[in-house]
Amino acid sequence: MPTALATTHVAVDQPLDLPLTLESGQAFRWHNDGGVWSGFIEGRLLTLERDADGLHVTFDPATLPDADRAVRDYFRLDDDLPAIYAQLCEDERLSAAVQRHWGLRILRQDPWECLIAFICSQNSNIPRIAKMQETLANTLGEETSLGTLTRRAFPTPTALASAGETRLRELGLGYRAKYVAPTAEAVASGGLNLFALRAAPYEDAKAALIALPGVGEKVADCVLLFALDQLDAAPIDRWVRRALEDWYLDGQRLSYRDLWAWTRDSFGPYAGYAQQYLFFRRRETARAKGEGDS
DNA sequence: CCACGGCCTGATTC
């Protein structure tokens, strides 16, 4: 089936660093080929190129008629990043992080793909998460092409559900397969409408996610922040935990819930952005100090 | 409520 290519230009008058944002560990399936990024938005293959005043987008109008809107939604271009930065920069440590990583944005991803990615993230690392996602797509996803470019979309809930735990283990998910299979089942059966959670209050949406196997507080907060419009969700992973304990809490150990409440109180409604910057900054300083640290 | 060990696997370190 031949595809007609179309292009559009999305104006960006906000901070946006494409590689920083797309490789920040929120999304795992963007490929960079000489400054041309290929990936999926709303399940449709497209390419992105950054230029001086925005993004040059190539897409298939037959499957994605409103590419301009889709791209704006995906990069959350309606978020007033300068205002968010201004608030974060009241904190000395965050101010330094923001200046070092200007243009890092939170994405609005597809919640299904995001959910599976972060279930797979436990006890893993970014390259391996990316590898698992890519393997799932290349094995169980539908082939899609855009001009001469061909990639496979992330598998549907039905596709992952029918693959089953054993097959998912063979594909390298390890013990995560026993979480992914029933989660896919739950979503495929229509028992859980992930998109509907965007309109739900934070606690309700979080409870619905945590009810799924393999989803705890941290994974739930990742999906809430990166896909479900909850900008005050603050996933606290081991890096952010260490950052908070060492830099703000004088070494004090707190529960996940207490740390979450602390970030909410300290960084306000943009705790999610604060978290993302603390994550970056902490990893950076840990590496600089020769890894081990603490 | 908190603490702890086990869990797939692959890369890196000792």
Added chain:
DNA sequence: AGAATCAGGCCGT
């Protein structure tokens, strides 16, 4: 070289 250790946690006890 081969054994530990670690990696953006979750679950059960």
